[in-house]
Amino acid sequence: xxxxYKAVMIKPQDNxxxxxxLIPAFAEVTLTCQDKQISVKVQKDIEFGHKFALxxxxxxxxxxxxxxxxxxxxxxxxPGAHVHLHNIxxxxxxxxxxxxxx
Numbered sequence: 001x002x003x004x005y006k007a008v009m010i011k012p013q014d015n016x017x018x019x020x021x022l023i024p025a026f027a028e029v030t031l032t033c034q035d036k037q038i039s040v041k042v043q044k045d046i047e048f049g050h051k052f053a054l055x056x057x058x059x060x061x062x063x064x065x066x067x068x069x070x071x072x073x074x075x076x077x078x079p080g081a082h083v084h085l086h087n088i089x090x091x092x093x094x095x096x097x098x099x100x101x102x
Contacts, residue, residue, distance in 0.1 A: 011067030012036040016051040053082040
């Protein structure tokens, strides 16, 4: 029997979701946000509180969580991949990135 793993996305434009429990590698996660439904198979274990990509995120693309830009991809990120310090850079509060969130 497949388990319905818990994760959250707040805005339909989000390209990452946050795990609300440990999601084991290769598990299928289905999320619904407003009128958008998306299913993604995680590529490896995703720990509670960690993010995973919902769609292909191109290198240099903005990372959207809860409808807000939280960083930028430093490499292409495949759907279901763990999204963390190894593949994104923070851009909040950086003087050299003024205007990036607009």
